[in-house]
Amino acid sequence: MAEQQSSNAPEKELSELLRLRREKLTALQEAGEDPFRQTRFAWDHTSAQIKENFDALEGKAVKVAGRLMSKRGMGKVSFCDLQDRDGRIQLYARQDEMDEAVYKKFKKFDIGDIVGVEGEVFRTQRGEMSVRARNITLLSKSLLPLPEKFHGLQDKELRYRQRYVDLIVNPEVKRNFVIRSQFVKHVRDFLDARGFMEVETPVLNTIQGGATARPFVTHHNTLDIDMYLRIATELPLKRLIVGGMDRVYDLGRIFRNEGMDPKHNPEFTTVELYQAYADFNDMMDLFEGLLSSAAQKILGTYEVEWLGEKISLAPGWPRLPMHEAVKQYTGLDFMAVPDDAQAVALAKSIGVELPGTKEPTWGNALYEVFDQKVEEKLIQPTFITMHPVDVSPLAKRSPEDPRLTERFELFICRSEMGNAFSELNDPIDQRQRFQKEVEARAKGDDEAGMMDEDYITALEYGMPPTGGLGIGIDRCVMLLTGADSIRDVILFPTMKPID
Numbered sequence: 001m002a003e004q005q006s007s008n009a010p011e012k013e014l015s016e017l018l019r020l021r022r023e024k025l026t027a028l029q030e031a032g033e034d035p036f037r038q039t040r041f042a043w044d045h046t047s048a049q050i051k052e053n054f055d056a057l058e059g060k061a062v063k064v065a066g067r068l069m070s071k072r073g074m075g076k077v078s079f080c081d082l083q084d085r086d087g088r089i090q091l092y093a094r095q096d097e098m099d100e101a102v103y104k105k106f107k108k109f110d111i112g113d114i115v116g117v118e119g120e121v122f123r124t125q126r127g128e129m130s131v132r133a134r135n136i137t138l139l140s141k142s143l144l145p146l147p148e149k150f151h152g153l154q155d156k157e158l159r160y161r162q163r164y165v166d167l168i169v170n171p172e173v174k175r176n177f178v179i180r181s182q183f184v185k186h187v188r189d190f191l192d193a194r195g196f197m198e199v200e201t202p203v204l205n206t207i208q209g210g211a212t213a214r215p216f217v218t219h220h221n222t223l224d225i226d227m228y229l230r231i232a233t234e235l236p237l238k239r240l241i242v243g244g245m246d247r248v249y250d251l252g253r254i255f256r257n258e259g260m261d262p263k264h265n266p267e268f269t270t271v272e273l274y275q276a277y278a279d280f281n282d283m284m285d286l287f288e289g290l291l292s293s294a295a296q297k298i299l300g301t302y303e304v305e306w307l308g309e310k311i312s313l314a315p316g317w318p319r320l321p322m323h324e325a326v327k328q329y330t331g332l333d334f335m336a337v338p339d340d341a342q343a344v345a346l347a348k349s350i351g352v353e354l355p356g357t358k359e360p361t362w363g364n365a366l367y368e369v370f371d372q373k374v375e376e377k378l379i380q381p382t383f384i385t386m387h388p389v390d391v392s393p394l395a396k397r398s399p400e401d402p403r404l405t406e407r408f409e410l411f412i413c414r415s416e417m418g419n420a421f422s423e424l425n426d427p428i429d430q431r432q433r434f435q436k437e438v439e440a441r442a443k444g445d446d447e448a449g450m451m452d453e454d455y456i457t458a459l460e461y462g463m464p465p466t467g468g469l470g471i472g473i474d475r476c477v478m479l480l481t482g483a484d485s486i487r488d489v490i491l492f493p494t495m496k497p498i499d
Contacts, residue, residue, distance in 0.1 A: 017145050018144070018145075021141070025143065028138070043065040049086070050062060054129050062119065067115075069111065076103075077092075090130040092119075092130045102135055109138060116137040179477060180473075184251065186297060186298065191247075196247040197248055203229060209235050212449065214446055232272065238463065241463055241466050249274070262484060262487075265493050273468070274467070288381075291381075291417070306478065307413045309379050312380065319383040322386055329377050343362040344364075352372050363388025364388070364390050385406075387409070389403060395422065396422040396426075420467065425463040
């Protein structure tokens with residue numbers, strides 16, 4: 001059919017197709033059969049249910065509903081593919097088995113139209129499970145033709161912009177979002193079963209805090225103040241720990257005004273959780289258990305392939321201090337370096353660049369060597385622990401070395417999957433670290449945090465020892481689906497507008 005060539009047809013041909021569809025709609029409306037006035041159709045089976053229960057349903061009456069994806073045949077017999085939420089099933093329509101007027105109307109339906117079908121389940125002579133149509137009702141008219149059936153919607157940019165078309169003509173992409181939904185449910189079930197309570201924290205904040213990131217800024221007209229879309233949920237959640245809510249989590253959107261690439265979208269989803277009387281070791285146990293059990297439950301295996309690598313999520317992931325990872329992969333021993341100047345020189349000796357907005361320190365140098373030279377080598381799940389205090393303003397210092405903190409990040413296939421601390425609960429130390437963030441901000445670092453006096457006040461009332469963990473939902477879904485771009489696991493990724 002010429003209509004199936006629509007997306008690749010010359011502009012003149014496409015305009016003709018659009019005109020014909022609108023003429024069909026006008027004719028229906030003038031005949032008092034406006035499809036857009038249909039309000040419901042009481043379907044009782046999906047394509048998958050029919051195929052899975054074919055023996056019991058053969059010869060039985062069913063009602064199905066969905067989108068016409070193809071039409072074949074001429075004259076008095078037609079075959080169609082109907083696509084519903086579960087997949088596709090063939091329709092068999094024969095003029096002498098239907099009301100003649102209904103069949104003639106059906107012959108004028110277009111690919112993409114949404115219909116309701118009443119008929120019986122049967123198997124064709126070629127053995128294909130099908131529905132023998134007795135009545136077909138037009139439920140919605142498709143005024144735009146679908147992309148050409150053999151090539152589908154291939155332009156990735158267009159697929160992201162028109163996800164609705166992508167899901168129609170590339171039904172395999174739905175798998176990613178089914179897995180995403182299952183993973184989010186698993187996260188909630190996993191935490192709820194361990195006594196955590198889901199709470200909601202503000203999206204709009206008067207202070208930028210909880211992470212090192214550039215925020216989106218908006219303005220509240222009534223209060224006449226600038227406000228920040230949240231870059232993390234950490235500080236409100238820890239206020240709840242102070243208030244006696246010992247296990248809490250918030251699963252939702254985070255907004256960061258930063259670059260876009262295959263691993264980053266300006267709005268993304270995280271779960272942050274906090275557990276009183278726990279530390280970062282407990283958070284490692286929890287994270288490992290959550291992600292490995294998700295793979296087993298959703299995929300039925302610990303083995304996944306992602307970004308060209310075979311990954312095992314079987315429990316027992318190594319835990320490696322950052323300075324040991326740096327020594328293992330670069331040969332540099334930062335623990336033998338006594339001061340900032342020598343540490344900076346050590347980093348520069350292997351070509352590491354240090355950020356110009358901050359006064360370089362021992363901790364900055366160690367972190368940048370890891371970030372630029374080591375992270376890319378971490379393929380299998382690895383907990384990198386004991387981050388420098390200079391890059392961890394909310395984490396508790398290590399009792400063994402005050403330059404380090406009880407913090408970890410999980411890396412899989414060169415990607416950070418989550419971040420966790422033994423939370424800093426000393427209000428005096430916290431104020432000093434906030435002050436360093438304020439000073440860095442004054443020197444031009446717009447990712448640095450602000451002084452949060454109310455949070456300091458909360459800590460002064462006393463916060464128990466606490467373990468905290470933030471997990472990137474999108475990254476985890478990329479891992480479980482094998483997606484190489486975050487846009488493939490976000491239904492509506494951020495896109496630059498088309499002029």
